[in-house]
Amino acid sequence: MGFAMPPTRIAADSGYTGGMLRDGPRDAYRPAELEAKWQRLWEERGTYRPSDTALRAAARPFYNLMMFPYPSAEGLHVGNMYAFTGADIYGRWRRMQSDDVFEPIGFDAFGIHSENFALKVGTHPMDLIPKNVANFTRQLKRSGAMYDWSRTVDTTDPRYYKWTQWIFIQLLNRGLAYKQKAAVNWCPFDKTVLANEQVINGACERCGTAVEQRFLEQWFFRITDYASRLLENLDWIDWSDSTKNAQRNWIGRSDGAEIVFDAERGRRNEEAAIPVFTTRADTIFGATYLVLAPEHPLVDSLTAEARRADVAAYVERTKRQDLTTRKSVEAREKTGVFTGAFARNPATGDAIPIWIADYVLMEYGTGAIMAVPGHDERDFEFATKYGLPIVRVVAEDEARADAPLEAPFTDNERGVIVHSAQFDGLTVPEAKQRIVAWLEAAGTAKPVVHYRLHDWCISRQRYWGPPIPIIYCDDCGMQAVPEKDLPVVLPFVKDFRPDDTGISPLARHEEWYRVPCPECGRMGRRETDVSDTFLDSAWYFLRYPSTEFDDRPFDAARTRRWLPVTSYIGGNEHAVLHLLYSRFITMVLNELGHVDFEEPFKKFRAHGMIIREGAKMSKSRGNVVVPDEYIREWGADAFRTYLMFLGPFEEGGDFRDRSISGVRRFLDRLWTTVLERREDGAAEPQVMRKLHQTIKKVGDDIPRLGYNTAVAAMMEYMNVLRAGERRAHRTEVEPLVQLVAPFAPHIAEELWERLGHDRGIFESGWPAYDESLAAEETIELVVQVNGKVRGRLHVPPNITKEEALAAALADEGIRKFVSGEPRKVVFVPGRLINIVGV
RNA sequence: GCCCGGGUGGCGAAACCGGUAGACGCGGGGGACUUAAAAUCCCCUGGGGGCAACCCCAUGUCGGUUCGAGUCCGGCCCCGGGCACCA
Numbered sequence: 001m002g003f004a005m006p007p008t009r010i011a012a013d014s015g016y017t018g019g020m021l022r023d024g025p026r027d028a029y030r031p032a033e034l035e036a037k038w039q040r041l042w043e044e045r046g047t048y049r050p051s052d053t054a055l056r057a058a059a060r061p062f063y064n065l066m067m068f069p070y071p072s073a074e075g076l077h078v079g080n081m082y083a084f085t086g087a088d089i090y091g092r093w094r095r096m097q098s099d100d101v102f103e104p105i106g107f108d109a110f111g112i113h114s115e116n117f118a119l120k121v122g123t124h125p126m127d128l129i130p131k132n133v134a135n136f137t138r139q140l141k142r143s144g145a146m147y148d149w150s151r152t153v154d155t156t157d158p159r160y161y162k163w164t165q166w167i168f169i170q171l172l173n174r175g176l177a178y179k180q181k182a183a184v185n186w187c188p189f190d191k192t193v194l195a196n197e198q199v200i201n202g203a204c205e206r207c208g209t210a211v212e213q214r215f216l217e218q219w220f221f222r223i224t225d226y227a228s229r230l231l232e233n234l235d236w237i238d239w240s241d242s243t244k245n246a247q248r249n250w251i252g253r254s255d256g257a258e259i260v261f262d263a264e265r266g267r268r269n270e271e272a273a274i275p276v277f278t279t280r281a282d283t284i285f286g287a288t289y290l291v292l293a294p295e296h297p298l299v300d301s302l303t304a305e306a307r308r309a310d311v312a313a314y315v316e317r318t319k320r321q322d323l324t325t326r327k328s329v330e331a332r333e334k335t336g337v338f339t340g341a342f343a344r345n346p347a348t349g350d351a352i353p354i355w356i357a358d359y360v361l362m363e364y365g366t367g368a369i370m371a372v373p374g375h376d377e378r379d380f381e382f383a384t385k386y387g388l389p390i391v392r393v394v395a396e397d398e399a400r401a402d403a404p405l406e407a408p409f410t411d412n413e414r415g416v417i418v419h420s421a422q423f424d425g426l427t428v429p430e431a432k433q434r435i436v437a438w439l440e441a442a443g444t445a446k447p448v449v450h451y452r453l454h455d456w457c458i459s460r461q462r463y464w465g466p467p468i469p470i471i472y473c474d475d476c477g478m479q480a481v482p483e484k485d486l487p488v489v490l491p492f493v494k495d496f497r498p499d500d501t502g503i504s505p506l507a508r509h510e511e512w513y514r515v516p517c518p519e520c521g522r523m524g525r526r527e528t529d530v531s532d533t534f535l536d537s538a539w540y541f542l543r544y545p546s547t548e549f550d551d552r553p554f555d556a557a558r559t560r561r562w563l564p565v566t567s568y569i570g571g572n573e574h575a576v577l578h579l580l581y582s583r584f585i586t587m588v589l590n591e592l593g594h595v596d597f598e599e600p601f602k603k604f605r606a607h608g609m610i611i612r613e614g615a616k617m618s619k620s621r622g623n624v625v626v627p628d629e630y631i632r633e634w635g636a637d638a639f640r641t642y643l644m645f646l647g648p649f650e651e652g653g654d655f656r657d658r659s660i661s662g663v664r665r666f667l668d669r670l671w672t673t674v675l676e677r678r679e680d681g682a683a684e685p686q687v688m689r690k691l692h693q694t695i696k697k698v699g700d701d702i703p704r705l706g707y708n709t710a711v712a713a714m715m716e717y718m719n720v721l722r723a724g725e726r727r728a729h730r731t732e733v734e735p736l737v738q739l740v741a742p743f744a745p746h747i748a749e750e751l752w753e754r755l756g757h758d759r760g761i762f763e764s765g766w767p768a769y770d771e772s773l774a775a776e777e778t779i780e781l782v783v784q785v786n787g788k789v790r791g792r793l794h795v796p797p798n799i800t801k802e803e804a805l806a807a808a809l810a811d812e813g814i815r816k817f818v819s820g821e822p823r824k825v826v827f828v829p830g831r832l833i834n835i836v837g838v
Numbered sequence: 839g840c841c842c843g844g845g846u847g848g849c850g851a852a853a854c855c856g857g858u859a860g861a862c863g864c865g866g867g868g869g870a871c872u873u874a875a876a877a878u879c880c881c882c883u884g885g886g887g888g889c890a891a892c893c894c895c896a897u898g899u900c901g902g903u904u905c906g907a908g909u910c911c912g913g914c915c916c917c918g919g920g921c922a923c924c925a
Contacts, residue, residue, distance in 0.1 A: 242919080245842050249921045256925080278925060334923075359923045369925045377839085378923050452924055572919080609918085645863075646850060651843080654850055662863045709852070712862035719862090782858050787906040789858055813891080826905050832857050836905045
């Protein structure tokens with residue numbers, strides 16, 4: 001037991017009287033009141049709701065998208081608000097540039113997260129989700145973003161998921177959706193399959209439980225058909241490099257060759273061709289054995305009679321092992337077994353043994369490899385363990401052609417080919433080409449590209465998702481639910497708990513799954529799996545501009561005007577999930593003629609991660625920033641501005657409680673400075689110079705998301721405005737209020753109104769930058785002697801080299817470092833002069 | 839292991855194309871106002887030396903290029919993220 005520490009924050013009724021005017025406290029800056037006022041007015045006036053006319057005919061459409069949140073019971077996370085604020089500032093700024101900004105928001109409310117939480121607290125998702133959505137809506141409105149609340153999307157709304165199901169059917173009709181029994185990732189805690197993208201280091205992305213391998217009938221989307229296009233388009237789309245990089249890694253292209261090895265002797269003395277995939281065809285003369293994956297279809301027929309028992313036992317053993325163990329990097333000694341069969345190396349003509357080993361995976365390439373222990377780590381390890389021959393076919397140089405291999409030589413750039421007949425002396429890249437061409441001529445090889453990307457497993461044996469719109473009929477087989485019967489509504493069932501059978505909870509509800517076959521009318525059975533949440537979010541951005549239409553997923557004219565999305569800002573945690581799936585679905589819709597673009601997001605920027613006091617935020621640490629509390633304390637404007645100030649937006653930063661006071665003080669000063677302005681007389685040229693420099697800086701920083709430095713620039717200007725005892729002039733403060741507006745929209749609106757404007761500040765345009773007003777009269781010229789700073793001169797900006805040198809040498813403090821004739825003088829106009837060699 | 843980021847004061851961070859390192863803010867110290875505290879306002883605040891003008895050192899580390907390097911090149915060490923028995 002101990003005493004609770006008193007809160008260090010300043011309570012709403014404390015003596016904090018920031019923003020108090022010189023003539024008394026009666027008109028102090030009170031964000032809570034003022035923000036409520038403007039949020040009410042924005043809503044009443046429909047400030048951020050483009051009229052239907054505008055949606056149809058916007059002259060300068062700007063679709064400003066942010067990743068719609070999953071409405072958790074915990075409420076809006078500061079990470080959400082960080083991302084949304086960064087996007088909102090961009091949108092507000094574009095609006096002040098007279099763009100027609102459409103900034104919608106919605107809720108990604110289906111999925112295991114909600115369902116697990118509902119199970120935990122013993123409530124039903126259909127009761128839980130509307131409450132969470134209401135809470136999120138309240139929080140989002142309080143945060144001061146310019147959302148169009150007339151066009152929200154909720155993925156759990158049948159009006160929405162009707163079209164999610166429609167998309168499934170489009171893919172099915174196109175042959176891009178298929179059902180297959182396959183080894184899949186099974187999460188024993190969540191009791192469902194997971195997509196590869198949802199397995200992190202062999203564990204479930206959601207709950208962290210180790211994933212098991214199961215063989216189940218699952219629905220897949222053929223995203224692999226699009227691998228090359230998904231990869232190639234990355235070269236031209238305007239996305240953050242970090243995101244593109246993650247996608248490239250995930251798609252995992254490798255260029256190589258498929259080479260056929262003929263088996264020499266099988267159990268029934270059968271001939272068999274074994275294609276292997278390799279990226280190192282140049283090393284084929286060093287291929288001393290073949291390895292097949294234990295699941296390889298030829299294993300059974302190839303195995304020699306005498307080896308059958310051993311092979312069968314080995315295959316059985318690996319089958320029992322789950323995928324996680326088998327793929328985990330650490331602690332895995334390679335194991336394998338000889339089949340008793342041999343294959344002919346097409347390059348050397350030698351008979352080489354065929355082995356089976358678990359380090360070869362059926363799911364990649366052809367499920368078989370040619371092992372080159374001299375030049376591959378894994379093959380080397382395996383060959384050493386089982387005493388297989390190791391041959392050197394690449395060397396640092398020809399003199400070292402016979403140097404013993406203590407370790408595999410794997411450098412595939414440097415090196416020269418040896419012991420490879422007519423190819424000796426070639427470089428590795430040359431040999432790759434020439435050997436493939438040679439084998440190709442003989443009909444035993446062809447160049448091939450393989451991708452690491454797998455087809456997208458979209459079925460989930462859970463309740464809280466859109467039912468997959470399929471009906472099975474004993475007579476007619478599998479039937480898509482006809483479009484007129486969509487949506488297949490997710491029924492309210494009390495018992496939605498998943499079980500360990502690998503069958504969806506919906507399969508326990510006969511009254512729901514028994515339906516007539518759409519083809520013959522006899523009783524059939526619905527598909528009882530639901531689809532992955534990531535299918536819901538793979539197309540939501542297409543829906544926003546068309547939310548009022550119930551007879552189409554997205555209106556053609558609306559879509560032409562508003563899409564692709566102009567600017568998308570979100571987290572990199574979705575780099576290979578949502579962002580890849582959205583691209584895939586868009587490509588398919590494009591091929592089917594539903595949209596006329598194949599990339600959904602013209603521009604995407606990934607924001608950074610926000611940590612707190614140097615540590616990751618997490619519920620278990622108890623250091624999660626709850627936006628509500630901070631907004632109550634400091635106001636939404638101060639909170640927004642602080643989030644943007646704490647670090648570079650694309651890199652994230654460290655949230656420090658105490659630092660918020662800095663931006664709050666800035667807003668307080670803005671408040672008093674504007675209200676205490678004078679109208680008479682003229683602005684000071686020095687102040688106007690700084691103002692125009694600030695206009696330039698902020699205008700340059702916002703489009704590159706340099707929000708932290710934009711805020712710093714405004715603070716600097718504020719310091720200039722307030723230097724000394726003077727009161728600022730109207731023309732000095734008015735543009736500053738406009739610059740602040742994207743960051744702190746409420747206070748900006750209020751001050752704008754108090755400055756006597758009757759139209760809102762977001763209709764006021766963006767202050768114009770005047771270069772002639774920004775120009776300095778004198779500059780500080782740095783004087784270096786031999787590269788060391790020895791003085792500073794205040795000189796006219798257009799000073800010449802000769803004048804600068806003369807001025808420098810005339811300076812007593814500088815001349816004492818100059819003892820003779822300069823050997824060289826470096827002059828950077830407007831910057832510095834460097835006197836060298838004295 | 840491969841591919842991206844990143845390492846700068848007590849702290850969060852600035853620094854355009856190689857040209858004054860530390861803008862802006864937090865924290866800290868001092869002062870003004872106040873009976874007092876809070877709030878507000880003013881000054882100082884990288885380290886070391888000097889009475890002072892000033893001087894020396896300093897951007898993870900070692901080297902290089904350059905008149906000049908936080909920035910460019912090479913090696914190494916840490917931190918964050920992506921990929922990974924992927925042939």
